[in-house]
């Protein structure tokens with residue numbers, strides 16, 4: 001094929017994979033639920049090479065699927081059905097270009113992993129505050145394109161809040177260099193915002209300048225046991241009131257989810273049994289501060305009033321990391337034990353107990369053989385409502401019911417002023433939600449942007465935007 005020969009000539013043979021077995025891991029999403037063929041998987045090493053690929057694909061009428069670490073949970077980074085697509089994997093474009101300890105910024109290429117950026121920041125005694133279970137593989141371009149959240153949004157905001165500047169290759173092959181590091185710049189439209197959360201449909205991000213923060217000097221982490229999500233919310237509200245932004249993590253994990261996480265963490269052991277758990281972290285910049293003492297006092301009050309049933313404060317960094325590892329292992333544990341129909345909803349905080357009660361009633365009445373797993377970022381109102389197949393059965397056993405389950409769960413969230421996709425994005429799996437819950441005006445505005453920036457629909461077709469009403 002002419003395109004493949006041209007790509008090999010431009011990038012070298014090792015940067016172009018065409019064999020079906022070589023392509024397969026890149027064509028399949030993290031959960032193994034979507035797999036469609038790509039013509040090739042391409043690994044550019046420079047922004048100039050990305051430009052070259054885009055121009056060659058445009059000339060040959062071949063579509064481009066930008067791909068980072070392929071850890072996305074909505075199949076945005078793998079081909080949609082329809083063929084005639086290449087996967088443009090950014091993993092070789094991974095340099096840390098600069099770290100400015102005075103301006104508190106880091107400039108990294110799109111293929112740098114989240115872990116590598118966090119480590120580079122830590123070496124300079126700084127914090128890059130996006131953090132979640134897949135950070136060893138997820139890349140900077142991927143987290144920006146999905147506006148990823150994670151466990152510390154509570155204090156620092158989501159990825160959008162961390163982006164100061166971007167470099168991107170447009171669908172016409174031009175490079176937009178918007179790698180500014182300014183915190184104030186009101187010179188017209190803030191163009192970087194267009195690409196954040198666009199899931200690779202409007203341009204290919206090749207580098208970003210990101211905000212850093214001073215690394216905390218002292219931290220304390222605790223695991224509390226509570227009766228239910230209402231008690232968890234009350235505990236969060238009290239701690240937030242007392243600690244403000246020093247409360248840097250507040251995760252809710254129901255009992256079954258936590259048991260899965262513990263079972264799939266090497267050496268994982270729950271210090272006590274409980275109907276539900278709250279994972280907490282307090283951070284301080286002042287080395288003289290004693291967050292462990294504060295946490296101990298607040299948890300003692302919660303235990304005394306009966307709000308918490310049990311609580312353990314980590315006695316070492318290792319123990320704290322162990323608690324966090326068990327929380328992070330929930331998704332992987334779920335996948336290894338048969339998978340789940342997954343949801344990623346957000347609701348206003350006050351609506352959390354009522355939403356969870358409605359979901360429990362839904363499952364008990366309409367899907368009584370299924371098992372419910374609820375966990376997520378409590379302080380952001382973001383819960384993963386995952387419905388597992390009956391014990392001993394695989395996800396395939398829910399094939400005929402999974403669409404109905406998702407319609408029901410998403411509708412319950414939206415009816416309470418919530419979102420049907422809080423942090424994972426739309427990809428291929430949430431397109432029905434876009435159609436059901438976004439207004440015609442919202443979809444028209446998004447389509448207008450897409451048509452202006454990518455009139456040939458070259459970039460990531462079949463993702464984010466549902467095709468226009470077929471009726």
Ligand SMILES: Cc1cc2nc3c(=O)[nH]c(=O)nc-3n(C[C@H](O)[C@H](O)[C@H](O)COP(=O)(O)OP(=O)(O)OC[C@H]3O[C@@H](n4cnc5c(N)ncnc54)[C@H](O)[C@@H]3O)c2cc1C
Pocket residue numbers: 030065066067068069070071072073075076077078090110131132133134137138139140141142143144145146147148149150151199200201203204205206328331332423424427460463
């Ligand atoms: C165990 C586990 C835990 C997770 N926890 C969280 C969590 O707590 N919070 C959260 O928000 N997400 C979470 N995720 C989801 C996922 O890790 C994030 O969505 C992440 O941001 C995806 O990054 P990636 O590099 O793997 O991107 P991919 O999966 O490769 O791609 C995601 C999307 O971004 C696009 N894209 C990738 N790179 C570029 C680029 N350079 N330019 C343009 N478009 C690009 C792709 O086309 C696709 O649409 C989790 C996933 C797993 C597996």
